[in-house]
Amino acid sequence: MKKNLKFYLKKALENHFALGAFNFSNLESLQAIVAASLQTNSPAIISVSESALNYMGESFVISLAQAAKEQNPALFLHLDHGKSFEICKKAVDLGFDSVMIDGSALPFEENVCLTKKVADYAHKKGVLVEGELGQIKGIEDNIDIAKSSYTNPEQAAEFVKQTKVDMLAVAIGTSHGVNKFVKTPSLRLDILQQIENILPQTPLVLHGASTVDEKLVETFNNFGGKLDKAQGVSEELLIKAIKEHNIAKINTDSDIRLAFSSEIRKVLSENKKEFDPRKYLGKGREKTEQILSFKMKNVFFCADKK
Numbered sequence: 437m438k439k440n441l442k443f444y445l446k447k448a449l450e451n452h453f454a455l456g457a458f459n460f461s462n463l464e465s466l467q468a469i470v471a472a473s474l475q476t477n478s479p480a481i482i483s484v485s486e487s488a489l490n491y492m493g494e495s496f497v498i499s500l501a502q503a504a505k506e507q508n509p510a511l512f513l514h515l516d517h518g519k520s521f522e523i524c525k526k527a528v529d530l531g532f533d534s535v536m537i538d539g540s541a542l543p544f545e546e547n548v549c550l551t552k553k554v555a556d557y558a559h560k561k562g563v564l565v566e567g568e569l570g571q572i573k574g575i576e577d578n579i580d581i582a583k584s585s586y587t588n589p590e591q592a593a594e595f596v597k598q599t600k601v602d603m604l605a606v607a608i609g610t611s612h613g614v615n616k617f618v619k620t621p622s623l624r625l626d627i628l629q630q631i632e633n634i635l636p637q638t639p640l641v642l643h644g645a646s647t648v649d650e651k652l653v654e655t656f657n658n659f660g661g662k663l664d665k666a667q668g669v670s671e672e673l674l675i676k677a678i679k680e681h682n683i684a685k686i687n688t689d690s691d692i693r694l695a696f697s698s699e700i701r702k703v704l705s706e707n708k709k710e711f712d713p714r715k716y717l718g719k720g721r722e723k724t725e726q727i728l729s730f731k732m733k734n735v736f737f738c739a740d741k742k
């Protein structure tokens with residue numbers, strides 16, 4: 437079987453590891469993902485959101501992704517949170533490996549209709565599709581979702597059957613951003629269990645799953661930043677969701693931003709005369725690579741799965 441994204445999702449599901457879907461928005465963050473994947477011999481998904489696509493520009497994204505794949509052929513380009521058929525079609529036409537159509541804010545029938553339309557188009561070109569059911573709260577791509585609603589397992593089965601999505605993002609208590617929990621962090625693993633009982637072959641996706649490392653927040657705040665009550669999902673919970681359940685793709689965005697920005701704050705504060713971007717962006721890249729290598733090895737267990 438060709439070692440494409442479908443192959444690795446199946447492998448992840450069968451062997452209980454997760455593919456990291458890592459968001460990038462500049463050269464250095466992508467380089468950090470590539471370096472970590474090479475260092476740990478991991479397959480990985482390189483993700484861009486619609487806003488990241490606009491920020492970098494389509495042709496830069498495609499060229500950067502191509503350069504990344506030349507270094508590690510087990511890297512796959514993914515559109516994160518596509519909100520319309522048009523943006524998903526554009527990503528498919530540009531040669532992405534997979535797209536997410538996020539119709540989760542729509543009523544069920546409309547979500548089915550939109551997702552199916554994207555899947556029909558994408559599948560004809562061999563591109564995989566991720567759908568979302570239930571609402572994940574927090575700020576994603578400048579859209580603030582205040583209320584979450586958990587994925588309904590029966591609806592999930594109906595959704596996958598009708599749309600034929602290749603992976604399904606579930607809402608089980610995670611949220612986007614760095615303030616994930618008001619009280620004790622917890623995930624509804626019981627709902628996850630119900631979903632996978634009905635859909636044992638579907639790779640499930642966890643969004644809003646950054647761990648928000650305390651040390652990084654401390655560095656960020658010690659060097660002039662101000663992040664209050666930052667709290668992520670614990671590594672233990674993520675490991676449980678991967679090892680004991682069917683989470684086969686985990687999105688990571690906030691942790692990359694935090695590693696990058698906290699280190700840059702530190703370098704610039706400690707070196708007041710520094711104005712060579714390579715000196716501080718390079719340090720941000722190094723820190724991000726460290727954090728991602730650790731995650732791949734010890735949390736996602738995708739190391740040596742290439």
Ligand SMILES: [Zn+2]
Pocket residue numbers: 517576612643644687
């Ligand atoms: Zn997300």
